[in-house]
Amino acid sequence: MGSNNNVVFGDEESQLSCGTNKVQPCSSTPKKSTIDDEGKKPNFFSFSERLGVPDFFSSDVWRASIGELLGTAALVFMLDTIVISTLKSDTKMPNLILSILAAVIITILLLAVVPVSGGHINPVISFSAALVGIISMSRAIIYIMAQCVGAILGALALKAVVSSSIEDTFSLGGCTVTVIAPGPNGPVTVGLETAQALWLEIFCTFVFLFASIWMAYDQRQAKALGHVTVLSIVGVVLGLLVFISTTVTAKKGYAGAGINPARCFGPAIVRGGHLWDGHWIFWVGPTIGCVAFYVYTKIIPTKHFNAEYEYKHDFVGVVKALFGSNV
Numbered sequence: 001m002g003s004n005n006n007v008v009f010g011d012e013e014s015q016l017s018c019g020t021n022k023v024q025p026c027s028s029t030p031k032k033s034t035i036d037d038e039g040k041k042p043n044f045f046s047f048s049e050r051l052g053v054p055d056f057f058s059s060d061v062w063r064a065s066i067g068e069l070l071g072t073a074a075l076v077f078m079l080d081t082i083v084i085s086t087l088k089s090d091t092k093m094p095n096l097i098l099s100i101l102a103a104v105i106i107t108i109l110l111l112a113v114v115p116v117s118g119g120h121i122n123p124v125i126s127f128s129a130a131l132v133g134i135i136s137m138s139r140a141i142i143y144i145m146a147q148c149v150g151a152i153l154g155a156l157a158l159k160a161v162v163s164s165s166i167e168d169t170f171s172l173g174g175c176t177v178t179v180i181a182p183g184p185n186g187p188v189t190v191g192l193e194t195a196q197a198l199w200l201e202i203f204c205t206f207v208f209l210f211a212s213i214w215m216a217y218d219q220r221q222a223k224a225l226g227h228v229t230v231l232s233i234v235g236v237v238l239g240l241l242v243f244i245s246t247t248v249t250a251k252k253g254y255a256g257a258g259i260n261p262a263r264c265f266g267p268a269i270v271r272g273g274h275l276w277d278g279h280w281i282f283w284v285g286p287t288i289g290c291v292a293f294y295v296y297t298k299i300i301p302t303k304h305f306n307a308e309y310e311y312k313h314d315f316v317g318v319v320k321a322l323f324g325s326n327v
Contacts, residue, residue: 009118009125009134009216045312047321052136052313061139065146067116068126071109072147075121076154076266078105080173084166095246095256103239110231119231122260123147124286128209131294132217133311137318144262151266159270174267177278179253191253194278200249201285202292204241204257209293212237217297258282 048054055061079102086098113119118135120126123144130140155172162172178191192200212234215221222230238259245257258264264282268275294315311317 009120009129009213045317045321047318050136050313050318050321052138055136055138055142061142064117065142067113068120068143069146069150069153071113071117071119071121072150072262072266073154073157075106075109075260076151076173076263077157078109079263080155080158080267083173084162088166095243098246099239099243102242103235105235106238107232107235110234111228114227114231117143121147121150121262123262124205124208124259124290125213127287128213128290128293129217130313131290131315132297133314133317134217136313137315147262148265151262152269153266155266155270172267172271174255174271174275175258175264175279175282176253176255176275177281179274190251192249192251194281196249197254197278197281198285200245200257201259201281202289204245204259205286205289206292208237208241208259209289210296259286261286 082098082101082105086094086101091097109121110119113121118129120129120143126135126140126143126147129135130137135143155174158172176191177194177197212230215225215230215233225233241259242256246254249256261283264275264279268279
């Protein structure tokens with residue numbers, strides 16, 4: 001596993017069948033070289049090829065999405081169980097224990113899903129991978145839909161095994177910005193301000209991509225470090241961000257940075273109620289963070305990422321193809 005020289009968060013074909021050290025990853029669409037016969041300049045792709053439309057009709061992509069569905073379901077169930085059990089225990093620093101256990105579980109689940117679909121189990125990874133061009137936007141859409149369905153199944157599984165009192169108290173581990181709590185003069189809303197929560201989502205998402213996912217996208221680092229090390233770093237960084245976001249705010253009612261919209265979506269669908277209050281933050285914040293990370297990848301010198309030529313599904317290439325530009 002450590003010798004695999006493909007990016008970690010690619011599609012399932014780049015993990016299992018490519019066996020190549022070229023920058024251009026494999027996809028389920030017919031493969032075309034990014035370099036012409038003289039090896040001097042890249043070929044041009046149509047808009048449908050850039051967008052990866054054939055992926056919608058590929059049985060391999062849909063079968064790979066099952067791994068994303070089940071991986072996200074397990075993630076939601078296990079993370080929410082950890083949240084409940086940790087907060088129910090009389091520990092002095094439950095957020096520290098929660099962060100450590102979250103890092104371990106995320107690492108294990110990523111290792112389990114990588115050979116199947118590339119190991120995303122998070123819309124943030126799928127969307128940013130599509131922007132960079134490691135996977136097509138079509139594949140990302142399929143994966144994100146599977147992740148959302150998996151999150152719902154994970155929340156339903158948790159609801160089936162916990163008591164009603166725990167469900168009411170912990171909201172099935174959903175993402176919250178504020179909650180209604182009893183006050184001296186009646187119920188009051190406690191939590192974090194909308195702007196603060198949004199900025200935390202943006203910052204934490206960018207740091208997550210910059211500090212860990214970047215290693216998976218850069219095949220040189222992925223090859224040098226190996227899958228186990230890279231995925232362990234991803235888990236540790238996520239655990240640290242959970243700890244930081246819950247510690248620096250220390251506000252009752254705020255569940256910490258989501259950094260995974262699907263994880264927040266599943267419990268909101270199943271539990272409903274106040275989980276929808278400010279739910280848009282857990283989608284808009286990560287989206288902005290992903291775009292900011294993509295801009296960063298376009299600013300840095302090309303020799304430091306993706307060698308000389310861009311990925312086939314790179315977002316700028318998709319836009320150029322849409323307007324018929326070969327520039």
